Amino acid sequence: MNHGVVQQADAPLQLYRRPANRFVAGFIGSPPMNLIPARLANGALFVAGHHVADATGYHWPDGDVVLGIRPSHLRPVDNGVSGRLLLSENLGENMLLNIDVAGEIVKVRLPDVRHLADGETINLAFDPGFLHLFDPVSHRRIDRTA
Numbered sequence: 001m002n003h004g005v006v007q008q009a010d011a012p013l014q015l016y017r018r019p020a021n022r023f024v025a026g027f028i029g030s031p032p033m034n035l036i037p038a039r040l041a042n043g044a045l046f047v048a049g050h051h052v053a054d055a056t057g058y059h060w061p062d063g064d065v066v067l068g069i070r071p072s073h074l075r076p077v078d079n080g081v082s083g084r085l086l087l088s089e090n091l092g093e094n095m096l097l098n099i100d101v102a103g104e105i106v107k108v109r110l111p112d113v114r115h116l117a118d119g120e121t122i123n124l125a126f127d128p129g130f131l132h133l134f135d136p137v138s139h140r141r142i143d144r145t146a
Helices: 012-017 022-027
Strands: 034-041 044-047 050-054 063-069 074-077 081-090 095-101 104-110 121-126 132-134
Touching: 022 034, 022 063, 022 132, 034 104, 034 132, 044 063, 050 081, 050 121, 074 104, 095 121, 104 121
Parallel strands: none
Antiparallel strands: 034 044, 034 063, 044 050, 063 132, 074 121, 081 095, 081 121, 095 104
16 A cells, blocks of 8 residues: 555565556565666667666557666676665675666675675676566556567
């Protein structure tokens, strides 16, 4: 519920896997889903000017969208979307990173602990099987066509 209005009623796992809108996406999960400005263009999805995934099959015009991705579905790579490490939290078994990507704080959950220096440049890859797109105006989920 958001201000007394039901946003989505479903099983908890379904809410986590297929949030109906940005409110549900940001509410379910700890840490919550990252919601990042992105752009659809010619069947591709771009974040901060970098191609992050193919985006064919969306019944949506080229232009601005909001990309939702869980912190555990991002990983550091040699070449990817660049960001600056703001904070790394050692959680024992894993790490949580806060990375500034084009002015947006993006959270990344690493499955292992490693030494990283604040201010370090981190390049990120987005797992294409776990991307969620949202309308930047209505905040509703944008689904692929069947």
